[in-house]
Amino acid sequence: MRLVIAKCTVDYAGRLAAHLPSAVRLVIVKADGSVSIHADDRAYKPLNWMSPPCSLKEADGVWTVTNKAGEKLIITLEDVHHDSSHELGVDPGLIKDGVEAHLQELLADRMEVLGPGWQLIRREYPTPIGPVDILCRDSDGSTVAVEIKRRGEIDGVEQLTRYLELLNRDPLLAPVKGVFAAQEIKPQARVLATDRGIGCVVLDYDGLRGIDDDKLKLF
Template identity: 70%
Template sequence: MRLVVAKCQVDYAGRLTAHLPLATRVIMVKADGSVLVHADGGSYKPLNWMSPPCTLRESVGDDGVVEWTVAATKSDDTLRIRLEEVIHDSDHELGIDPGLQKDGVEKHLQELLAEHTTTLGPGMSLVRREYMTAIGPVDLLCKDAGGSVAVEIKRRGEIDGVEQLTRYLELMNRDPKLRPVRGVFAAQEIKPQARVLAQDRGIECVVVNYDELRGIEDPSLRLF
């Protein structure tokens, strides 16, 4: 990775045009060829960027100022960076990144909810994890006094998850050995739009507390 801190002017041309006036910014050139221009603010999102595949060409104008021209390979988009003053320029070998390891991902939630099915409702018991259907596996197949229950588990419950569970339910309710099958949509957070859609389709929403499931929540930290 190449890191450059410079007073620069940036112009993007192509499907849209954008201009960044002269200011001090951080420019990142990654090993995959992408070029990103960051300011000291605005969280993680760059002010402008060019995604790979692209090429970077450095040139020096008649006024002695270095200019980068970053051109997209598959389009006419260009990112031009005029480096009025370079404050820092360095290269770093980062190596292969092992990837982000999240705590509380869907797999862990599934394992915990399989052990604590009553969290999903009274009298709920586990039949099988990863119950396979013709279009993919349902996270949990459970049962209660009312019959079979298909449980779809997400970290963040959105409309796509409700649609996914709807398709599972349609297939599973064709099986005379399972039907009637109702659905439970379980997540650490459920978006309002997803909740409305789920209720419209007769699917129950359950918000689960990951820390409680792990048995590590500290009651002294609660406000109520």
């Protein structure tokens, strides 16, 4: 990862045009080729960015980042305060908390609550970008990837979407459907999941543990 703090201007040339006037900003270049520009606010959200795959060319203080569609992000460095590179290595990925891990275990043991005839293929099914919580088959024999969260938000839907894109490249599994399961699913996450053809499941933790009647709801 390369971190550059510099006074700069930023211009985006693509389907739309955007301009950031001169100011001190943080520019991050990641190993995957992505480039993002950040201010000292907005939490994690960048002011502008270019997603991989893309190329970066540096010439006379001007960075030109070009993606496969030909769109360009042009960063003009006026005064560089800091420029360093760091090798972070392979990230192990997000480790689920105890409740999420237990939800996964309980659901894997009780696939029938998703529907009659549902069968487990494997928990923690490996992919190049991390393990899918549960891979299973529904009553029609279709492959289904299930992502489990304690609190279902947009990030979880995006994560499941990336898994589905990879899994559907495997002719032995495709077509693969998705189910987003959580104790609570935020309205925005439900809208995004529905738009992408992903089913949403509200999990009753106590019900899965046998403390109460099953209240798992599939929408």
